[in-house]
Amino acid sequence: MRKIDELLYEYGLSHQNETNKTIHWICVPAIFFSIVGLIYSIPSDSISNLLPFLGSFANWATLILIVVLFYYVSLSPPLALGMFFFSAMCLALANFLSLVSPVPLWALSIIIFILAWIFQFYGHKIEGKKPSFLKDLQFLLIGPAWLMHFIYKKLGLAY
Numbered sequence: 798m799r800k801i802d803e804l805l806y807e808y809g810l811s812h813q814n815e816t817n818k819t820i821h822w823i824c825v826p827a828i829f830f831s832i833v834g835l836i837y838s839i840p841s842d843s844i845s846n847l848l849p850f851l852g853s854f855a856n857w858a859t860l861i862l863i864v865v866l867f868y869y870v871s872l873s874p875p876l877a878l879g880m881f882f883f884s885a886m887c888l889a890l891a892n893f894l895s896l897v898s899p900v901p902l903w904a905l906s907i908i909i910f911i912l913a914w915i916f917q918f919y920g921h922k923i924e925g926k927k928p929s930f931l932k933d934l935q936f937l938l939i940g941p942a943w944l945m946h947f948i949y950k951k952l953g954l955a956y
Contacts, residue, residue, distance in 0.1 A: 801872040801956070803948055808939045811926040820920035824913040825940045830887045831913065833858050834906030837891040854888060862888065868938060876956045879945040 798807075812818055837858035849853040862884045869877035895902045923929050929936035949956045 799873075801876065801942070804872070804935070804939050808936055808943045811921070812943070814920075814924040817920035817924040820916050821940065822944060824920070825944055826883070827909050827913040827942050828844060828917070829883070831906040831910035833884070833887040834891045834894070834902050836861055837888070837909070838889065838900050838901070838903035838906065854892065856887045858888060858891065861933050865938065869942060872942070873956050875943050875949070875954065876945055878944060878951065879956075883941065883945065884893050891899065920929065 799825060837856055839857045841856040844857065845851075845855040851859065866877055866881055866884065869880045894905060898905060913915060917928065929939070929953065946956050
């Protein structure tokens with residue numbers, strides 16, 4: 798069995814309850830975005846000077862997401878492609894909100910992060926099982942891939 802299949806299977810063991818699954822479909826992407834938003838909010842003038850061709854996307858979030866995408870590629874190149882597109886959407890949304898939102902992006906991201914984690918823990922209370930990341934921190938990155946693999950299955954794509 799491939800490592801990605803093992804990780805998705807193990808993650809799925811603590812995500813059987815339909816309410817918990819529904820909460821995860823909302824909160825996992827929200828948490829991923831909130832982390833991107835928080836990292837995007839870190840001043841990055843030195844990166845902008847180093848990589849001017851990236852424009853407003855020359856920031857810490859872009860650099861960290863590149864590293865995260867290498868992790869996904871090591872598990873499953875097709876899933877990594879989906880995560881690349883989702884990551885790009887998160888970066889674009891962070892960029893947009895940083896320009897138009899009356900609330901600073903970092904503050905908005907903290908609010909989303911806290912609320913989403915409250916719901917996540919509530920979902921696990923309903924499930925009756927602890928979150929997977931308490932066993933292994935890599936499950937913090939497997940959660941988004943777990944959702945992406947369902948999208949792939951629905952579209953009939955191999956992951």
